[in-house]
Amino acid sequence: MPATTVATTLGRVRGYSTDRARCWLGIPYAAPPIGALRWQPPQPHEGWSGVRDSREFGPAALQHTSQLADELPGGLAGCSEDCLTLNVYAPLATVDTPLPVMVWVHGGGFSVGSGSQAMYSGERLSTAGPCVVVTVNYRLGVLGFLRLADVTNGRIPATGNEGLLDQLAAIEWIIANAATFGGDPDNITVFGESAGGMSVAALMTLPRAAGKFQRAIIQSGSAHGAHSLDRANRVAELFLKQLPRAVRDNPAEADRVALSNASLMLHGRMMFDEGLSVMPTRPVVDGTLIPELPMSAFRTGSVPSIPVMIGCTRDEWRYWLLVDRGLAKLDHAGFMRRLAFQFNTDEIAELISVYSYRKGESDPALTLCDITGDAVFGASSRKAALALAQHQRVYRYRFDYEAPGLGGRLGAPHVSEIPHVFGTLDAPGTGVLFNDTPASRRLSRTMAWTWSAFARDGAPDIDTWPPLDGTPGYYRWDLPHAYESEREGSREAFWRDIDDARVQAM
DSSP: OOOSEEEOSSOEEEOEEOSSEEEEEEEEOSOOOOGGGTTSOOOOOOOOSSEEEOSSOOOEEOOOOOHHHHHOTTOOSOEESOOOEEEEEEESSOOSSOEEEEEEEOOSTTTSOOTTOGGGOOHHHHHHTTOEEEEEOOOOHHHHSOBOTTTTTTSSOOBSOHHHHHHHHHHHHHHHHGGGGTEEEEEEEEEEETHHHHHHHHHHHOGGGTTSOSEEEEESOOSOOSBOHHHHHHHHHHHHHHSOHHHHSOGGGOOHHHHHHHHHHHTTTHHHHTTOOSOSSOOBOOSSSSOSOHHHHHHHTOSOOOOEEEEEETTGGGGGGTTOHHHHTOOHHHHHHHHHHHOOHHHHHHHHHHTTOOTTTSOHHHHHHHHHHIIIIIHHHHHHHHHHTTTSOEEEEEEOOOOOGGGGTTOSOTTTTHHHHHTOTTSTTBTTTBOOSHHHHHHHHHHHHHHHHHHHHSSOSOTTOOOOOSSOEEEEESSSOEEEEOOOOHHHHHHHTSOHHHHHTO
C-alpha cells in the first residue's frame, strides 16, 4: 500500500486510504489570514514540526447564511477566517510517470461554498485518468473580493482580489508539492464551475499566473465576471454603511457577526435596491493584478496560449427555482419588473420576441430563467469560446442531461454537471439535481474520463469532438452524447449586440 504519510515543503502530513484513493484533507497552503493579515494578500505559512494530521477538512471560508448557501449540495465543514487549506486526492496505485494534476476552484457566487463539499470529492475522478485532484478553499465575499483600498484612503489595502490571490498561492503550493503526491508540476489543469469558472478566466488574465498551469476548464463560468473599479468602489461604500458605526472608520475591527450581516445585506435586498449585480463581491479589474476584463483579454489573445475546455448547462438559471422563492411563483407583472431591472424598453420587447414569450400562455418563471441564464452564463460562455478560438485550441461543450427535481421543471440546471464529472452521484442532492442510476453512472464515467484525458493531453479523448474553428459548435453531453453544429439564431444575435460593459454589470 502506498504511503499516506508524506513530506511537503511545510512539513509532514498524515492522510488516509479508502478503497478508491489516498486522501489528505485540510492542508494549509498559506498563513491564516486573521488579525493583522485580514484583507492582506496571502502570506507564507511558517510550517510545522512533527506530522500534521490531515484526515479532516479544514473550515470553509467565513460566509453569510443565505438560501444559496442552504441549497449547496454537500454542506460545509464549519466556517472560519482561518480557511486557507486544500485537499489532495491521489490514486491508490503508484505509477512510473508523474500524473496530471487537476486543481478545482469551487463556485458559490464568490460568496459561499467550500472545497470540502461532498460533491467535489476527488476520490473517483483521481482514478479515472488517473490524475491527482486538489480542491481549494479561498477567502470569499467581503473578506476575499471587496476593494477597500480607495474608500479607506489606503488604511486597508484590500484590492478586491485577495480571494484570487489565495487561489494563485494554492497553485504555487501545488507546483512545489505535486511530486510528493505523484503529480506532475509541469502539467496542471485549473478547473472550476460558476464563480470557480469565472476565477479560472481571471487567473488566465493574471500576468503573475502565466506559466503556472498548462490547461484550463471553465464550467458555467464567464469572462465578464469581474467588477470595474467604479463598481467595486460603490460596493465598498455600501458595505461600510452596513457596518456598526463604531467600526465604519476601521472595518478591520469588525467582528464576524458584523461582517456576515453586512455581507448578507449586499447579497440580498441591496442587489435590487441599489442596482448591484447578482454577485456584488467579485474580482476587480484594477489594471495591475487584473490588467483588463478577461473577455477583452480573450479577444486580443493577451492570455497564455493554453488548451481550454469551456461550456455550460442547457438551463443554467433554473437552478434558482430551488433557491429564489419569488422566482418559483413569478407572474407576468413580476416578470416584467425583473426584466426592467437590467434592460430598456426596446430590449425587453426584443427579448419577449426572441424568447417567444406570450402573456397568459408562456411560463414567466421559465422564460426569465432562460433569459437570465443566457445573460450570465450561456452567452458569455459562447462569446468567450469563440474569442479564445481565434488564438488557441478550444473545446466547447453543453450539458443537456436533465435533472429529476421539480418534476422535470429544472431541465439541465446550473451545478448538475459537477457530480457527473467527479463521479459523486451518491452525494447529497441525489433525486433533485441528479440521479444515481446505471444510465447516470455511464455518463459520469465517460465525462470523468474525458475531463482527465483533457488534463493529461490538452484534448478530450473523443475523436468526434473537434476544437472550435470558424464554424461554431459544441459537444452535447446527454444520453446519447454527440457533437452538434450550431448556427446563430435570434437569441445569439441579441446577446452578440449587448456590449461587454453591460454584461459585466449583470
